[in-house]
Amino acid sequence: MEVAKQGTSKAGNWRDYERVLLPKVKNLHKLEVYEENGGYQALKAVLTEEKWTPKAVTDEVKASGLRGRGGAGFNAGLKWSFMPPVDDKPRYLCCNGDESEPGTFKDRQLLEYNPHLVIEGILIACYAMSITTCYLYIRGEFADWITHIEHELEKAYAKGYVGKNIMGTGFSTDVVIHKGAGAYICGEETSLMNSLEGKRAYPRIKPPFPAQKGCWNYPTTINNVETLACAPLIINKGAEWYSAIGAPTHPGPVLYGISGHVNRPGVYEFPTGMLITDLINEVAGGMRGGKKLKAVIPGGSSTPPLRADMIDGVTMDADSLRTAGSMMGTGGMLVLDETVDMVTWLKRVSHFYHHESCGQCTPCREGTGWLEDIVGRIDRGEGNVRDLDLLADLCTQMEGRTVCALADAAAWPVRYTIERFRDEFVAKCKPTLTPAGSPLTVDA
Amino acid sequence: MATNNGAQFNRHPEPTFSSDQLVFTSDEKSAMQGYLEMYPEPEGAIMRGLWLAQEKFGFLPPEVIRLVADELGIPYARAYGVATFYTQYFKQKKGTYVLDVCTCFSCQVCGGYDILHYLEDKLGIKAGETSEDGLFTIQEAECLGACGSAPMLQITNGRYVHNLTESKVDSLVSDLKDGKMPAFESVTLPQDETEMGGNRRDDVESLEYYKTPPVAETFE
Structure with missing residues (x-):
């Protein structure tokens, strides 16, 4: 498979794109109108x-x-x-x-x-x-x-x-x-x-x-x-x-659901392979209140978040996003500005997975609860720096060890948010005096 | 877990409904028969059946679940397992209007918690509680799939209310107190706004498909 070149839009002349999934026809949801339009x-x-x-x-x-x-x-x-x-x-x-x-x-x-x-x-x-x-x-x-x-x-x-x-x-x-x-x-x-x-x-x-x-x-x-x-x-x-539409390895029209801190959130139809920066700055009307971009979650809560400095030249298709360190997912993109506390945000995401785990497999049923508890502890300022390693270890214990991918979907945001926003997590932790695992470990 | 909203759940509560109340009308029975025909096995109809029962009784205590199971001819344990798995089946009595405020993901960063706390203060109850007049229950909901119009809430498993502000919450609450359900709101696509000058549907105001909310209060 040809590796897609990073850096340029694969969506062609998207500014003149004619929609096909949601074409420009009034009342298309009615059968009569749908019939008239082929x-x-x-x-x-x-x-x-x-x-x-x-x-x-x-x-x-x-x-x-x-x-x-x-x-x-x-x-x-x-x-x-x-x-x-x-x-x-x-x-x-x-x-x-x-x-x-x-x-x-x-x-x-x-x-x-x-x-x-x-x-x-x-x-x-x-x-x-x-x-x-x-x-x-x-x-x-x-x-x-x-x-x-x-x-x-x-x-x-x-x-x-x-x-x-x-x-x-x-x-x-x-x-x-x-x-x-x-x-x-x-x-x-x-x-x-x-x-x-x-x-x-x-x-x-x-x-x-x-x-x-x-x-x-x-x-x-x-x-x-x-x-x-x-x-x-x-x-x-x-x-x-x-x-021929959009990215060669992930073609077609796609519905981008853009939400969060942009001026015009909503569902947009464009070819695949749109630059994330085009989607935010032109399509969705830029950042709300002129604030600075902090993170983009490209395809729903399960996909790893991308830091603002990671999205340059990244396009919305499977290959480009994989190279950048995330996934296409559902195309539901959340845009976060500088005001967002990533720890609090992650706490809520972990709560979601804990609530939605069906309870069938132990690593997921218990693991999602522990993820929420530990991230919550850090969020309250009661966590230790070594908790970050504990979370990474917990993620490893969950990924790929359950019947379905919910455990993975719960672990990825935790793993990658900590990896990519580690400073924010460390800043909320109490310092650990001695290395984790040492018998001399004392809580500060 | 997607089972009981974290609340303690009594498996054998005192029955809420008497045996006189626990009957389906002939219309409801024929609807149940219709559900059975939609699936190759009777078990498939259980979710539709529970929905019908919840619309009739307002919530699903064990005796109602048993009634549905008997009507569909499936084991009670099977129906009970399904009813307790899904969030939208109410296992406990709720207010007439259950306000599910989304605070998940997009709504979290777009003011979902502000709306939740405003509503809590306004009604004097916390999330998960029911107001004293039995009119309102507030719940914190997981993603309801309307992230582009965050913050939003849902009324009793039905109507969505989008793009909430404090004044919109005020008028919503007073409308609901008067028994007025807000109209269906169609979220306009930004591309339609540019290319078609607004919403592409022109029948939005005339939509009257949705039935009235559950009728729990009729049994009091």
Whole structure:
């Protein structure tokens, strides 16, 4: 893989970018308006044109280079191709709208303003994998948006876009909206499946992967809302068009959710590979109150924070962010200015993970609590400098030792915030008189 | 843990509802049947069933969880496990309006705690407590997915109120005291503001899909 050059925007002429996920059309959330603007044409093409066999659709999505928008960034078409050959057993698609990662609020806006693009994407994915039931899992907090989507989905059913014998082609798919009830862990794919099955939402050990044993032990594919919304665009305009947008190794339009201390927070659609500095200074209107930038968390609370002096030339795509020492995550970017106390901030982030740990694996259940307690101790001015090493050790004990990645997601912000803002943590600690571990250690 | 908001939780409390109250109407029963049809196994319907019960009874004490489990034909233990796992299912009685103030991540650095403390002072209760008139419960919530419009809060698992200020909190509280639920608020995308001169939806005011909040007070 070609290593992306740091330093220049990969988003091309982004100032003239024409939005495609949230195009400039008034009332696009209504079925009538969506139809007038070429809605459900991709689905029609896929179902009626001979060249679009299920395999051809999967290959097209694979060729487009679309990477999952839920955080892990896995090639979506490749994921689809993992589904076993069709037999007489049921198979399922889950559309993951649990969107609970702190700092992420793009799927809600997409579902509010362009729900039919998501529904059309779901149907295309169902066709590509020969699936007849899709569960659209939306977090319970989005009660208003769930009722909006149910309303639009009913209209789509009535028009014959969803349900039995879609557009008279003999292809049938049901879309069922499942309402969550407030658990961050349900965004994890195996946990989401357990939640659907009416169990406590504990993640499952992988393998077997969902494509082998998913919902009710049948083959299942799980995609993020935004990922599936890209499918109709790829069918309409072609894989080549899609892969030419933004960063070559992480292409496509993406919804950036910018929040925190900027003048115009909100969801923005741009190509991937935007310079972080462009996003903050131009797109989001600069820092609020003319304050100085302190840190950027590029993709939700689990991604390591970047210090202001680390973001020069860093672009929003998987490769560039990995080189810089963070991750793309969900694209939900939090911008912090100089007034933020990173210790207090980290305390709240650790509290979040402690609250949301499902309690299945000991390193996570206990570890997240200890992270919160120790960071809290430092925050209150009662910590010792050696606590920083203790935290690093604790992180090592948690990372990669649990069923799902929540423990890692809890450990990374702690590890990297301390590593990158160590001065602030040390300043809040009491001095340690003798080295840690020494029998002579005395608290100051 | 995402179970019971850290409060001590009594497994066998005195029943709140009498057996006369613990019945579903025929409409509710047919809704339950509808949920069962949405999933290949009856267990799948449990979350929808618990939501329906919570909207009816206001919260989910053990006897209500048992009622749902019996209605759906699944073991009580399974339903109890699910009900206690999720934050949004209330295991204890709450106020008519539960104000979930987000203080997580973006909201933390954008004044979420200022709003929480202002609300606490205004209502004279702490986060996690219910006001004496039984009207309000304040809770500190984890990220509610509206970071661009921080600080924000949610009313009883339903309506979002965005971009809070102290005066907005004042009018919200007095509206709720009058039984007036604020209207659905559509957060305008900044790009729409520039390119389309405002919100792209023009039906926002006429949205009446959302039902009234839970009706816990009808049983008092």
